[in-house]
Amino acid sequence: MSDFLSAYSIQNWLESCPQGYLEGTEYGHAPGEREPDSLLENETLLEQAINSTVQLVVGERCALAASSGLINAAPDVASKRFLATQTLDEARHVEIFTQRLHDLGVKKSELEDVIQQRANPHLVAFAEVLLEKVDKGDFVAGVVGQNIVLEGMAFSVFEMMKASNEALNPKFAHTLAGTIADERRHVGFGENRIGSLIRQHPERKAEIEQMQKDMSYHMLATFSLAFTQNTDAYAEGQRLSAQAGGGDAEWHGTNLATATPQEMEAVLADTVLKEFKVRLDRIGLEYQTPAGM
Ligand SMILES: [Fe+2]
Numbered sequence: 001m002s003d004f005l006s007a008y009s010i011q012n013w014l015e016s017c018p019q020g021y022l023e024g025t026e027y028g029h030a031p032g033e034r035e036p037d038s039l040l041e042n043e044t045l046l047e048q049a050i051n052s053t054v055q056l057v058v059g060e061r062c063a064l065a066a067s068s069g070l071i072n073a074a075p076d077v078a079s080k081r082f083l084a085t086q087t088l089d090e091a092r093h094v095e096i097f098t099q100r101l102h103d104l105g106v107k108k109s110e111l112e113d114v115i116q117q118r119a120n121p122h123l124v125a126f127a128e129v130l131l132e133k134v135d136k137g138d139f140v141a142g143v144v145g146q147n148i149v150l151e152g153m154a155f156s157v158f159e160m161m162k163a164s165n166e167a168l169n170p171k172f173a174h175t176l177a178g179t180i181a182d183e184r185r186h187v188g189f190g191e192n193r194i195g196s197l198i199r200q201h202p203e204r205k206a207e208i209e210q211m212q213k214d215m216s217y218h219m220l221a222t223f224s225l226a227f228t229q230n231t232d233a234y235a236e237g238q239r240l241s242a243q244a245g246g247g248d249a250e251w252h253g254t255n256l257a258t259a260t261p262q263e264m265e266a267v268l269a270d271t272v273l274k275e276f277k278v279r280l281d282r283i284g285l286e287y288q289t290p291a292g293m
């Protein structure tokens, strides 16, 4: 427990995060970095960038509600402190991705309408499954749903987005790099804290596995809808990224500059599900395949 206490202490968070990889950043990127003109002047790409950033805001608002909601449900002080740091991380993620929407031209007065109109309905359903557990004060299910399922998904989505934006949009890639480092810490907490609780409460397994199955179903539906919308924008983004020197961008063996949207969806889903299986196994749960997938 002492390693656990220091690894997830506020002191450690201060040193590694605000005084570490975030030092000197402005909304997660270097001061002065901006969205590239080739994106801002291209209507197809701009639409797509706004759409995908809305999904990030929706996911991060859910993470903020979940991590803050779980503080009072946590059975020990070390977990409460960690979740307090996570709450601030998630609030920062909400802020930086919202700031990106403004950088892409979304006015403050339009923000909530834009989010409501463009939120992927499957992602909204995914969030509802998790927040129902949080609202009930169910710490074990809430941490599995948030720190393993939601954040395992976010981690891979951010990594894929970072790899495809590195050449064309360093500002966004840098913003993502800080969130990836944060998510890695959050996922680590989930694994370390929850394994022992599940061993103490084996009777909870079936219900938690059902939640994972429901969340996985909505996640795969989210990916499926995201990659069948705006297919023109993917090709356009690949063309500009290749021009900017990103022709070799690879992620898990897939060339992001030439992959079709279907191939990108497949590599993303495959990567996330493999991660789920490994992490669930480490905490003593068995991955459940959603129906029809
Ligand atoms: Fe987050």
Ligand SMILES: [Fe+2]
Pocket: 063, 089, 090, 151, 182, 183, 186
């Ligand atoms: Fe997180």
